[in-house]
Amino acid sequence: MASRRALRWLVGGPPFFFLVLFFLLPALIMVVASLRYPGDFGGLAPLVATRPGEEAGLTTETYRVFFSDWIYAEIFAKSFGVAALTTLACLVAAYPLALLIARSDKRHRDLMVLLVVLPFASNFLVRIYAWMIILGPFDLLFSRFAVIVGMVYVNLPFMILPLYTNLEKHDPVLLDAAQDLGANAWRRFWRVTFPLSLPGIFSGAALVFIPVLGMFAIPEILGGKDDWIVGNMIKESFLGTRDWPFGSMLSLMLTVAVLAVAGAASWLAGKALKRA
Amino acid sequence: MALLEIRNVTRRFGPLLAVDGVSLAVEAGEFFTLLGPSGCGKTTLLRMIAGFDQPDAGEILLDGADMADTPPEKRPIHTVFQSYALFPHMTVAQNIAFPLRMAGREPARIAQQVNDALRLVHLEEKDAHYPHELSGGQKQRVALARSLVNRPRLLLLDEPLGALDAKLREEMQVELIEMQRAVGITFVFVTHSQSEALALSSRIAVMNRGRVEQVDDPSRLYSQPRNRFVADFIGKINMLEGEVVAAAEGGARLRVPGLGEIESRGGSGLAPGVAAALAVRPEQVRIAEAGAELPLANRYAGKVRDFLYVGDVTTYIVDLPNGQQLRALLPNSAPGRAKFFEVGDAVTVAWPAEAGVMLAQ
Numbered sequence: 198m199a200s201r202r203a204l205r206w207l208v209g210g211p212p213f214f215f216l217v218l219f220f221l222l223p224a225l226i227m228v229v230a231s232l233r234y235p236g237d238f239g240g241l242a243p244l245v246a247t248r249p250g251e252e253a254g255l256t257t258e259t260y261r262v263f264f265s266d267w268i269y270a271e272i273f274a275k276s277f278g279v280a281a282l283t284t285l286a287c288l289v290a291a292y293p294l295a296l297l298i299a300r301s302d303k304r305h306r307d308l309m310v311l312l313v314v315l316p317f318a319s320n321f322l323v324r325i326y327a328w329m330i331i332l333g334p335f336d337l338l339f340s341r342f343a344v345i346v347g348m349v350y351v352n353l354p355f356m357i358l359p360l361y362t363n364l365e366k367h368d369p370v371l372l373d374a375a376q377d378l379g380a381n382a383w384r385r386f387w388r389v390t391f392p393l394s395l396p397g398i399f400s401g402a403a404l405v406f407i408p409v410l411g412m413f414a415i416p417e418i419l420g421g422k423d424d425w426i427v428g429n430m431i432k433e434s435f436l437g438t439r440d441w442p443f444g445s446m447l448s449l450m451l452t453v454a455v456l457a458v459a460g461a462a463s464w465l466a467g468k469a470l471k472r473a
Numbered sequence: 474m475a476l477l478e479i480r481n482v483t484r485r486f487g488p489l490l491a492v493d494g495v496s497l498a499v500e501a502g503e504f505f506t507l508l509g510p511s512g513c514g515k516t517t518l519l520r521m522i523a524g525f526d527q528p529d530a531g532e533i534l535l536d537g538a539d540m541a542d543t544p545p546e547k548r549p550i551h552t553v554f555q556s557y558a559l560f561p562h563m564t565v566a567q568n569i570a571f572p573l574r575m576a577g578r579e580p581a582r583i584a585q586q587v588n589d590a591l592r593l594v595h596l597e598e599k600d601a602h603y604p605h606e607l608s609g610g611q612k613q614r615v616a617l618a619r620s621l622v623n624r625p626r627l628l629l630l631d632e633p634l635g636a637l638d639a640k641l642r643e644e645m646q647v648e649l650i651e652m653q654r655a656v657g658i659t660f661v662f663v664t665h666s667q668s669e670a671l672a673l674s675s676r677i678a679v680m681n682r683g684r685v686e687q688v689d690d691p692s693r694l695y696s697q698p699r700n701r702f703v704a705d706f707i708g709k710i711n712m713l714e715g716e717v718v719a720a721a722e723g724g725a726r727l728r729v730p731g732l733g734e735i736e737s738r739g740g741s742g743l744a745p746g747v748a749a750a751l752a753v754r755p756e757q758v759r760i761a762e763a764g765a766e767l768p769l770a771n772r773y774a775g776k777v778r779d780f781l782y783v784g785d786v787t788t789y790i791v792d793l794p795n796g797q798q799l800r801a802l803l804p805n806s807a808p809g810r811a812k813f814f815e816v817g818d819a820v821t822v823a824w825p826a827e828a829g830v831m832l833a834q
């Protein structure tokens with residue numbers, strides 16, 4: 198018994214301490230940072246004043262600013278809108294492709310999956326700049342549309358892969374049974390394939406939706422200065438205005454908002470699955 | 474007119490002739506079985522009847538109408554799949570309601586019919602359960618209820634009992650027969666198990682290498698196999714190979730090397746001089762102590778080589794004078810006595826001239 202427990206710690210211990218050290222601890226540091234004053238030249242002001250008149254200690258100033266101006270809520274709403282649109286576009290584009298791969302000959306599937314992830318082999322920024330060349334002549338650059346095109350392009354594989362993994366596991370005899378019992382192709386899809394693929398849709402959606410909120414390069418390159426999302430604001434706080442407490446606060450608010458959306462989505466999904 | 478008619482159906486997979494010129498007629502209300510070893514083409518034939526596959530030649534008619542241009546979803550034929558193929562995201566009631574919803578019935582009527590179907594398979598309490606919460610036998614019943622609920626003209630069953638353990642299989646066999654009588658729907662049943670086919674069917678088509686070897690009711694199939702394949706595939710049988718020496722109206726005599734001449738009431742149509750075999754069932758062979766007077770036409774001395782005790786009966790494997798082995802079945806009907814002979818015992822084996830079937834080469 199004791200040796201089994203020791204083994205469990207031996208296997209589970211390192212990743213556990215890694216997560217505590219490099220994930221939980223930094224998250225707590227962010228909480229504290231969001232409650233401090235900004236330093237004169239970036240960074241954080243000391244907790245204890247070192248000279249008279251210096252702002253030191255803890256304050257809820259960043260949160261007061263956040264909740265006193267609608268502009269932040271608007272940017273959050275806009276970001277979630279962009280993320281939702283990107284997720285939806287990815288889903289619509291990825292589903293037929295994932296289905297095609299899942300129903301192809303087993304010998305060809307691995308090659309097709311390789312082709313899906315192949316774009317990752319070239320540099321992210323190069324691929325985004327390439328879109329400037331494509332969209333420029335059509336006068337579509339520096340618009341919300343361009344941002345979403347870029348986001349969909351970059352995130353599509355993250356939707357295709359979980360969908361494919363799910364669809365590939367479906368037992369083809371279920372479709373035979375549905376057809377045998379009177380379902381045409383349309384109904385076979387909506388009554389059997391689609392509901393069974395919901396777990397794949399949810400994991401794909403999570404893998405696209407959450408990272409999109411934090412992306413700043415695509416809005417900056419393809420969207421221009423007016424199309425900021427939360428990611429740009431956080432980046433600007435740390436690197437532009439060098440207001441670390443404000444940036445920390447924005448990050449935390451984003452985490453809270455994402456958790457709220459994810460919680461609501463999984464609750465709704467649970468209800469939908471029960472009904473289906 | 475037969476309910477289902479299969480006319481000269483052929484299906485090729487590359488160089489393989491999966492179904493080779495099969496013709497069959499299934500009457501309304503029958504429990505018809507396609508029996509054969511794996512790879513004999515029975516499942517391919519079933520898939521063509523369901524509409525999942527198309528014949529390369531020949532036609533399949535339902536109520537006299539050619540089904541070639543009717544897709545599976547439009548055929549009044551349902552299938553019980555070997556793996557049950559229950560929809561894992563639907564409850565038992567939703568699974569059973571599926572064909573009714575596809576047919577566009579009104580919700581009130583669907584609920585009523587689902588309840589009736591649940592009662593038919595004794596699963597009233599399981600309506601809200603999901604398939605993964607059910608046992609193998611229960612899944613089997615749900616699959617049956619789902620296929621029967623909107624009363625197809627024909628129900629196809631593809632080795633539906635294959636995944637069940639022996640005891641449950643026997644229970645389900647009885648239930649299947651009762652269910653088929655209760656609903657009056659024609660069943661076409663596919664199996665490789667000859668005992669299952671004999672127990673369930675009103676008629677059986679024995680298939681081998683894509684062809685139908687014999688179509689008959691179970692008792693005729695067992696007692697009058699038309700060829701060596703059928704004789705060997707259905708039940709256990711002793712084959713005594715030899716040459717016809719004389720054939721007349723009342724039977725034939727077969728010369729078997731090392732045994733002399735065997736007398737049989739069958740084989741009257743065979744010409745003298747042709748090679749033939751007498752096929753005798755083990756339960757038709759009498760076995761007694763050496764020297765016992767058995768008033769039967771064919772009688773040989775032998776020695777017990779081995780025996781297979783299965784409880785109710787014991788099969789004795791006896792070495793004949795010509796070195797061949799003969800199986801004789803003896804019921805263990807005497808109380809307190811499990812077996813009558815030991816390995817090495819000298820015995821007499823005998824069978825009447827009426828026993829067995831003469832099979833030409």
